[in-house]
Structure formats: C-alpha cells, structure tokens
Amino acid sequence: MTSEKELLLRELDEIQQSLLWKVEGLGDDELRRPMTPTGTNLIGIVKHLTGITYGYLVAAFGQERAADELTSELDDEELLFGLDLWATPEESVAGLVEAYRRACAAGARTIAELDLDTTGTHHTGSTVTLREMVHTVLLDTTRHTGHADVVRELTDGRVGGRPDDPMSPDDPEYLRMYRARITGEIDRATWMAYVKSLPDYNPAVWAEFRARNS
Template identity: 45%
Template sequence: MDDSAAKTNLHRYLQHEREAVLAKLEGVSEYDVRRPLTTTGTNLLGLVKHLATWEARYLGEVFGRPFPEPLSRWDVEEERLADMWATADESRDEVVDRYRRVWAHGDATIEALELSSTGRVAWWGDAEVPLFNVLVHVLAETSRHAGHADILREEIDGAVGTDAEAMADAGHDAAFWAVRRAQIEEAARLAD
C-alpha cells in the first residue's frame, strides 16, 4: 500500500470513529449526556470535549499548526483534567461544534502533510514523531473513547451500536438483553 492510500485509509477510519462518538449523544438528555457514570466521572460530553482538546494538540500544535482557539494546558493538572467534563455554561452544541472545528483543522493537517512529515510531541519528551505515528495514535485514542461512549450510552438507556441508525434498530429488545445478561451472570457464578 502506498503512503497516499495508507493516509486515506487511516483518515477514513478516524472519521468513522469521530462520528461514532457523536452518535452516542443523539437523543440523550442534557443531564444524561453530562452525568458522571464512572468513579472518575467519565461522561459522554466530557469524552467529546477531551477528544477535541487532544486532537487539536496532536493534529495541530505538534506540527506547528496550532488550533486557533484556546486549549486547556496539558502540563497543569487542574487544566488537564478540565477537558474531561463540560461545565454548566458550556452547551452541548458548543462542545460538539468545537469538535467539528477541530476535525476540520486536523483534516487540513492530514491533507497538507506527508505521512513521513515530523512534528514534536512535547508531552512525549519532546519526541520528533512522523504524522503516520501521530495519526495512528489519534485513531487509537478516538477508538478507545468511542468504546467508552458505547458503554456509557448502554448504561444510560440501553442503546447499542456504532451510529444513530444502528442504535435505533439494534434488533433486540430489553427482554432479550435481560435473558442474555442473566445467562452471563449465571456463567460467572458457576465459574466462581
């Protein structure tokens, strides 16, 4: 596979994962999109805000193409953790729109550079890293957080799938999942 095809393929997978994350917000109340669903406070809108912040860093400032809007500091603990949740004053639309602006900025970086073009990642010990590695890292992180969003959304209302259409037509009702969960619980108890 040549570099152009590889870059196109990675970019396509990244876009799919970006869309999958946003699909998890569809049809969810303001409370549910923001409420902490894990011990550490992980929530759907916070995942989007976090992805926007770090994609802006990786596909922006790493390559000398800083995102034109302010970002929380990565090297100040209070600010670094602030990207994991939305304040009451930050609307869902603002967070989502910012993520989409970050996509456009990141997409411009991907399109402008060769996979072998290098940038400096300050939070990796100022390592010089090629776009290929950064793109794989951003894809991996976005996929990881899309998986988190899958689980959070399932906890909120049982919706499953990678996009809004799949969530609406999952093919199984609540009774099916109750039986399946009971089967899995029984297997766990028997194995213990």
C-alpha cells in the same frame, strides 16, 4: 487499492462519527452526568478528544486552528487534574460538540495535505511523525468511544456503533435471552433454538461465516 492514508482517514472518521452519534439526542444534564465512580461522562470524553485531536494532528504540525478553541483550558493548572474530562458550568455542551466537529475536520485536513512521514513537535518537545500521531489519536479515540458506548447504554439504553447497527439488536426479548445465556440461566441448546426461531435468521449466512473461520 486503498492507500495507507485513505485507510487511516476512513478509520478515524468512522470512530469519530460513532462518538458524535453517542452524544446525539441527549440533554445538557445527561451529557454532563458522571456515570462511573471515576466520573466518566459523555461531554468530558468529547472535550478531552477535542484537545487530543487539535494538539496531535493540528498544533503539532503548525496547522491552522480556530483561535478560540480551548485556549484558556489548555493553559489552566487544573488541566493536570482532569479539567479536560468534564465541562465547566460556563461551557456550553453544544459548543463543545461543535468544537469537536471542527477539530475532526482540522485533523482530517492535516492528514490529507501532509505526507505521513512529515515531522512535527509533540507538546513534550519530542519530534514525531504524522503517522505516529494519527495512530495515537485513532487509538485514544477508539478507547474513549468504547467508554462512551457504556455510558450511553447506562444513560438511555442506546447501543451500537452507528444508527441501525445490525450487530446491536434493540429487541428487549433478544437482549433478555442473550443475558440469560451469558449468566448460565439457559444452556446452549435453548439459546440456539431461540436464535434459529428469529425471523431474520439465515442459515446460509452462518454457514458461510463458519466456512470462512474454520
């Protein structure tokens, strides 16, 4: 039976790897580019979550962290106005991605080595448990990876939570028909006839799905 700690580690790693996949294969300009009116950009998401992961899963519990990780930015007054949500011209996007990988590894070590009831100190000075902080980081990472999903799709069309995600078809015709169903351009009968015509449509799979959810 999977323990609570094993489950949390697995879920956190899964969403972290999904975010890392979202920034693969893009150039410096694409990673830095603001894609929403509020300035959301891919490397800013990564940078923000690096600070969150280190702060809540490493520093809060007195664990070791790389000496060069975000020390100057975390003390900068501009942090209060969103400095951690975008990369400065002096910061390498490749370096920020690697910093996030190291933060993820450091956070995983904390979770593996300490009991979930271990107490630490939040940056506000309050006492927190490791369990609370794991859930906080998992929640924030999931929220921002959802932002990255949308930004990456707007950037080059990549969709899904991982390579070869079966729930995210990249067939242009399927996506055109799916959008037409959403907007009401086609009705349910037309949509279902199209879906059932697809080569990988398996009636047995859907029958099992309906039986489980009825």
